[in-house]
Amino acid sequence: EVPCFPFGAGEKGRSADDKWLLGGKGANLAEMSSIGLSVPPGFTLTTECCREYCSNWNGELPPSIWSEVTAQLKVVESKMGCEFGSDTNPLLLSVRSGAAISMPGMMDTVLNLGMNDVVVEALSAKTGNARFAWDSYRRFLEMFGNVVLEIPRSEFEEELDNIKFERGYFEDNELQVDDLKTVVSAFKEVYVKNKLAFPDDVNEQLRLAIGAVFGGWNGDRAIKYREVENIRNLLGTAVNVQSMVFGNMGLTSGTGVCFTRDPNNGKNELFGEFLIDAQGEDVVAGIRTPQSISELETAMPEVYQEFKKNTEILEQHYGDMQDIEFTIQEGKLFMLQTRNGKRGGEAAVKMAVDFVEEGLIDKKEAVNKVLPEHLDQLLHPSFSDTESDTYKNAVVASGLPASPGAAVGEICFTNEDVVQKSEKGIPCVLVRDETSPDDVAGMYASEGILTARGGMTSHAAVVARGWGRPCICGCSDIKIDEAAGTLTITKEDGSTVVMKSGDFISLNGNTGEIMAEKIGVSPPAMKGDLEQFMTWVDEIKEIDVLANADTPDDAAEARKNGAVGIGLVRTEHMFFEPERIGQVRQLILSKTEAQTKEALDNLLPYQRSDFEGIFKAMDGYPVTIRLLDPPLHEFLPGVEDEEVLQKLSSQMSMTVPELVEEIKSAAEVNPMLGLRGCRLGITRPEIIEMQVRGIIEAALNAIDDGVDAIPDIMIPLVGKVQEFKDQAKLVRATADRVFEERGKTCKYRVGTMIEIPRAALTAHEIAEEADFFSFGSNDLTQMTFGYSRDDVGTFIPEYKRKGILLDDPFVTVDVEGVGQLIKSTVKNGREVKPELKIGVCGEHGGDPRSVEFFANDAGLSYVSCSPFRVPIARLAAAQSAT
Ligand code: ADP
Ligand code: MG
Ligand code: MG
Numbered sequence: 001e002v003p004c005f006p007f008g009a010g011e012k013g014r015s016a017d018d019k020w021l022l023g024g025k026g027a028n029l030a031e032m033s034s035i036g037l038s039v040p041p042g043f044t045l046t047t048e049c050c051r052e053y054c055s056n057w058n059g060e061l062p063p064s065i066w067s068e069v070t071a072q073l074k075v076v077e078s079k080m081g082c083e084f085g086s087d088t089n090p091l092l093l094s095v096r097s098g099a100a101i102s103m104p105g106m107m108d109t110v111l112n113l114g115m116n117d118v119v120v121e122a123l124s125a126k127t128g129n130a131r132f133a134w135d136s137y138r139r140f141l142e143m144f145g146n147v148v149l150e151i152p153r154s155e156f157e158e159e160l161d162n163i164k165f166e167r168g169y170f171e172d173n174e175l176q177v178d179d180l181k182t183v184v185s186a187f188k189e190v191y192v193k194n195k196l197a198f199p200d201d202v203n204e205q206l207r208l209a210i211g212a213v214f215g216g217w218n219g220d221r222a223i224k225y226r227e228v229e230n231i232r233n234l235l236g237t238a239v240n241v242q243s244m245v246f247g248n249m250g251l252t253s254g255t256g257v258c259f260t261r262d263p264n265n266g267k268n269e270l271f272g273e274f275l276i277d278a279q280g281e282d283v284v285a286g287i288r289t290p291q292s293i294s295e296l297e298t299a300m301p302e303v304y305q306e307f308k309k310n311t312e313i314l315e316q317h318y319g320d321m322q323d324i325e326f327t328i329q330e331g332k333l334f335m336l337q338t339r340n341g342k343r344g345g346e347a348a349v350k351m352a353v354d355f356v357e358e359g360l361i362d363k364k365e366a367v368n369k370v371l372p373e374h375l376d377q378l379l380h381p382s383f384s385d386t387e388s389d390t391y392k393n394a395v396v397a398s399g400l401p402a403s404p405g406a407a408v409g410e411i412c413f414t415n416e417d418v419v420q421k422s423e424k425g426i427p428c429v430l431v432r433d434e435t436s437p438d439d440v441a442g443m444y445a446s447e448g449i450l451t452a453r454g455g456m457t458s459h460a461a462v463v464a465r466g467w468g469r470p471c472i473c474g475c476s477d478i479k480i481d482e483a484a485g486t487l488t489i490t491k492e493d494g495s496t497v498v499m500k501s502g503d504f505i506s507l508n509g510n511t512g513e514i515m516a517e518k519i520g521v522s523p524p525a526m527k528g529d530l531e532q533f534m535t536w537v538d539e540i541k542e543i544d545v546l547a548n549a550d551t552p553d554d555a556a557e558a559r560k561n562g563a564v565g566i567g568l569v570r571t572e573h574m575f576f577e578p579e580r581i582g583q584v585r586q587l588i589l590s591k592t593e594a595q596t597k598e599a600l601d602n603l604l605p606y607q608r609s610d611f612e613g614i615f616k617a618m619d620g621y622p623v624t625i626r627l628l629d630p631p632l633h634e635f636l637p638g639v640e641d642e643e644v645l646q647k648l649s650s651q652m653s654m655t656v657p658e659l660v661e662e663i664k665s666a667a668e669v670n671p672m673l674g675l676r677g678c679r680l681g682i683t684r685p686e687i688i689e690m691q692v693r694g695i696i697e698a699a700l701n702a703i704d705d706g707v708d709a710i711p712d713i714m715i716p717l718v719g720k721v722q723e724f725k726d727q728a729k730l731v732r733a734t735a736d737r738v739f740e741e742r743g744k745t746c747k748y749r750v751g752t753m754i755e756i757p758r759a760a761l762t763a764h765e766i767a768e769e770a771d772f773f774s775f776g777s778n779d780l781t782q783m784t785f786g787y788s789r790d791d792v793g794t795f796i797p798e799y800k801r802k803g804i805l806l807d808d809p810f811v812t813v814d815v816e817g818v819g820q821l822i823k824s825t826v827k828n829g830r831e832v833k834p835e836l837k838i839g840v841c842g843e844h845g846g847d848p849r850s851v852e853f854f855a856n857d858a859g860l861s862y863v864s865c866s867p868f869r870v871p872i873a874r875l876a877a878a879q880s881a882t
Pocket of ligand 3: 325337
């Protein structure tokens with residue numbers, strides 16, 4: 001039995017929940033028709049058909065699917081009262097792709113299918129509108145040729161442009177019947193030139209078009225898009241075969257696209273465009289300049305009222321902002337598509353808050369409507385002072401503010417250029433006449449996008465918004481000469497600025513302003529809707545979010561972002577500052593006790609004041625401080641670094657060659673597995689004593705100042721419980737000594753990192769001794785996989801391409817392997833100590849999918865991540881709350 005479902009003409013039954021089977025478009029067409037909106041009738045061939053086609057049929061449509069198609073077609077014919085391929089009363093079809101996850105512009109659609117020399121005459125006679133009939137024919141020839149037979153679209157466009165030029169027309173809808181007939185002949189010639197036959201048989205057209213849509217699933221563009229968007233485990237695309245309605249029948253017809261709210265700022269007003277006497281993707285493709293949706297109210301008041309009503313019905317029904325495609329045929333409105341609309345970060349938060357206030361959804365649903373990427377955008381910098389003269393004077397042109405945010409980067413005119421440069425870490429802005437699906441890789445890698453053509457719903461705008469890339473579209477003041485590598489900007493006063501590939505440009509996606517130079521940006525703030533939204537996030541989430549912070553400034557930033565403590569202070573990060581590093585080097589290389597002591601005495605005040613600052617910033621929240629961890633050679637200068645060597649050798653009363661010898665002898669073959677973590681502490685206890693003294697003295701000082709300091713001291717890289725015992729004993733003895741000196745005490749805890757598989761496997765022993773565990777998930781991943789995390793770049797991309805790895809395990813925690821170690825550690829640890837505090841402080845703490853695992857499957861008490869990821873981790877924690 002072939003899975004295939006009808007929709008339209010009041011058809012009920014299937015719903016949006018079926019989107020895995022029907023694809024998003026098909027499921028929503030079915031849903032719209034079942035709630036009574038007017039949807040042209042048709043049917044959906046499911047994603048299962050696509051899988052069948054792709055895996056077993058090699059470009060051939062299986063007979064079982066075809067016989068179902070003909071059966072369903074009969075039903076559509078009777079609903080429409082006309083007949084596919086008829087020479088008197090013909091039915092035309094659209095063949096539309098649609099996967100479960102919307103992939104804008106990635107898959108192809110064929111309109112006006114069922115046309116040939118006979119049908120065009122029949123359609124013309126039946127409607128009395130020859131211009132419309134021939135216009136539909138030329139559109140079909142182009143789409144079918146391009147999508148199904150893969151003739152480059154430009155070959156058709158060239159013919160069309162020539163004919164328009166000869167006749168002195170600017171716009172497609174100026175073409176008259178005779179012109180259109182000429183276009184049709186010219187298009188048929190294009191087929192001949194390509195040695196391809198245009199099938200006159202309408203059934204053959206349908207068979208080939210369905211096959212092409214299914215086949216498009218495995219096209220390069222679709223594959224690239226899925227890769228970039230991390231879309232997997234989909235069966236394929238569905239195909240929707242639908243009776244055509246015509247927006248190109250004259251002045252009472254048209255087509256448009258519309259968001260039910262403004263996808264940039266979330267305002268509750270329709271945001272869209274339409275074109276009179278046009279069809280299909282004319283609006284999106286920027287063929288003519290569309291009119292704003294608000295103008296529909298005056299152009300066709302009744303249609304507008306019905307449309308407005310529909311948008312309300314749909315928002316109520318889906319509880320979300322909708323992105324709608326519609327067509328008007330001779331004054332009658334048809335709904336052709338709806339889906340939850342893509343939106344920018346600011347809009348996502350505002351709409352989530354508004355929907356709750358309007359009673360459409362509850363808080364938990366609202367929390368689920370904002371994606372981590374949305375918050376990420378809001379947490380990105382914006383131009384510091386757009387009111388300043390410096391800013392205002394820098395503006396050279398402006399275009400449509402298609403996607404918000406600040407983008408600063410080097411001008412690149414090609415996709416490849418962006419990809420190459422961004423791999424080297426150079427920020428790029430992609431500048432193009434217009435973007436096409438072939439540009440997705442470059443758009444993704446860019447900081448922002450600028451186009452000369454296209455409107456607010458153009459390809460560039462939609463894709464950029466989805467990815468949070470700032471984008472300015474339709475800037476007619478710019479002229480791009482790709483060959484010469486120049487961008488010429490005509491300013492308001494008529495003067496021109498010529499910029500070259502590689503020059504810096506800045507885009508303000510909120511206003512559409514373009515600056516021909518590098519403009520300063522400033523960090524974001526939490527206020528208004530965002531602040532409101534984040535209070536709901538905190539109400540709902542079930543685990544704590546802490547931050548990794550090494551300095552008082554980072555700690556303050558973390559607090560601002562809502563961290564309730566510090567999960568990791570990397571004490572060694574404080575060592576790199578210029579005035580400290582010399583002392584650290586002396587400490588490492590010293591041959592005498594006196595030199596060691598001198599270095600430690602000099603370092604102590606630095607550590608103490610840093611810790612004090614952090615305790616103050618974190619008043620009342622725990623501060624987890626990791627004792628020295630990295631291999632010591634990381635602090636040593638290069639043996640070629642003359643100037644540093646000179647200075648250090650005189651500081652330590654050595655000769656330069658002696659010093660070089662010392663440096664060389666400190667080198668290890670495999671430093672990541674060498675003398676680091678507690679191994680260092682065990683062999684050089686005096687360093688640990690200094691650090692612990694710094695921590696405890698700082699805590700006592702802070703407490704003296706009225707601060708609630710909560711130090712948690714963490715011992716790194718433990719593999720055996722004996723290591724932990726050794727270090728914990730040293731920590732406690734040192735703390736006792738300070739308490740005695742100061743005549744007062746404070747509370748502190750001693751815990752350990754779990755980052756070596758052996759520690760995970762012996763968690764029950766370590767839990768007997770330790771006050772808390774913190775998973776160092778970076779090292780745990782490194783050591784569990786045996787992948788050097790500094791060298792994975794050489795093979796991970798290939799592993800992902802081949803499907804050996806689905807994710808980079810250093811980005812998203814490996815649930816099956818590393819995750820299993822984490823789960824068993826938690827279980828064994830808590831068996832010994834039920835109240836054991838357990839968290840994670842690796843990079844994974846800020847990765848939404850990992851956070852879900854830590855919260856729900858592993859049962860951790862907290863995650864800790866870098867300060868700017870804290871809001872994202874809070875959101876992820878709330879979204880995974882059950
Ligand atoms: P995409 O996924 O690229 O948006 P669609 O399948 O939605 O592709 O088709 C693109 C456009 O083609 C639609 O927005 C609509 O304007 C037009 N279209 C599709 N089906 C029909 C139809 N049955 N009648 C009229 N126009 C249609
Ligand atoms: Mg499209
Ligand atoms: Mg569409």
